[in-house]
Amino acid sequence: MSNAPYDPLAAWQKFVQDWELEINAWSGKFTESEQFSAIMGQATKMMLVAQRTVTDQLENVLQSLNLPTKAQVEGLSDRLDAIEDSIAQLRIALDKLAQDGPVPAGKPEPSRTRKPAGKAD
Numbered sequence: 234m235s236n237a238p239y240d241p242l243a244a245w246q247k248f249v250q251d252w253e254l255e256i257n258a259w260s261g262k263f264t265e266s267e268q269f270s271a272i273m274g275q276a277t278k279m280m281l282v283a284q285r286t287v288t289d290q291l292e293n294v295l296q297s298l299n300l301p302t303k304a305q306v307e308g309l310s311d312r313l314d315a316i317e318d319s320i321a322q323l324r325i326a327l328d329k330l331a332q333d334g335p336v337p338a339g340k341p342e343p344s345r346t347r348k349p350a351g352k353a354d
Contacts, residue, residue: 292302
């Protein structure tokens with residue numbers, strides 16, 4: 234027998250390493266098969282259908298309770314953001330107008346260079 238003391242931590246590490254190797258080998262064999270790919274594809278489709286069904290049902294419940302849906306709240310938020318941007322642009326334009334002075338409206342009138350008929354110099 235050896236004189237080395239028993240190390241429970243080393244035994245645990247050895248157990249975990251062996252366990253990981255076994256799990257990796259098993260999962261590698263399992264995921265390489267076409268059956269696994271087909272099952273995962275079907276599971277993904279079923280999950281998407283279930284998610285869409287739950288979303289539709291929740292929208293129906295919210296509509297029956299006369300409450301807005303998430304899409305309606307997001308749409309309203311987008312519209313409010315656009316309004317706030319417009320107001321900010323108007324404020325910038327008004328500040329610039331206040332600094333530069335008023336701008337004449339419309340086209341400027343041409344200067345009068347001709348003298349009225351009938352009057353001679």
